[in-house]
Amino acid sequence: MLVTVLGTVGRPGVSEVDLGTPVRDVLQRFGGLTAFPHALLVGGYFGTWVRARDVLDLPLSNAALRPLGAALGARTIAVLPPNACGLWESARVARYLADESAGQCGPCVFGVAALADALESLDVARLRRLAPRVSGRGACAHPTGATRFVASAVDVFSEEIERHRAGRCCGPKHPPVLPLGTSREWR
């Protein structure tokens, strides 16, 4: 299968790897890790954040990722640099997903925007309340995927949330890692 890898690897890009290759070996094909990451985003923006120590030795397959709540999804792995802020990255992507709603279903238009708001304000209780009210309530899976992404960010970056509440961002100087589309300009 074709896999896209971005983030803290030697040669980010697209490459063909066999299904079930250990994640560490997959990253080796992209020039290897240039720094030991804290977390990886597996499956694209509708995917799941997982802790690096949980996932690096697993084979890259749906069966192996399932216990972590992750899936191959878009076959994209984003390796978060250790000095970047996963929360900030997630909040950026959540806002992007909210803006990218096709605007057809109310629970998506209002729900994904509310998820982005809650993530930006680090309101974990509201995020947990919102998740079942947004997930699965669109005609397509956009709100479902966005909810999964945000929920995994809250799980994996729980320590960062505490740190942010104390007023310390973990990577304020780091440039954005996760690329966002330019659709807001043409729309």
Add this chain to the structure above:
Amino acid sequence: MEMTVRLRVNPILCDGYGHCAELLPEMLELDEWGYPIVPAEPVPRRLVPAARRRENVPTPCALARREAAMTPRARDENRARVRRYTSAIAGAALAACGLFAGLAASATRHAFSTARTTTATVVKKAQPTTVQRTTTTTAPVVVMPTQAAPAATSGGS
């Protein structure tokens, strides 16, 4: 055969008016934005008549009932009924717009034609100038006196 009746909402068509939750509060709850949260479990037997009442609301609403238990024919009929309602409402709206536009157009045309004729007559008898104005104030022709007056002065000079 045991009929299981389930509720389903078309989230694209749903505009969040909340009619459904008013008709079936036992089953439907609205979220914080006003959209119904539809339970997956079947409608209890005692609530089935209430759920069917939905059919009598002639607003384009997204709640489709008992699709699971419907025969394809019944489903088509149901959809046709929804289409009829929506097209009837759209047709009525269009007709109203058309009527209004037509009325407005005819009104303006009428106003223009009367204005033109009055100015024409005014120009024709513009020779006795100042007397004219005093007579027009008493006359029943009160259509646009402000427009007729400058036309009369320009025609006179």
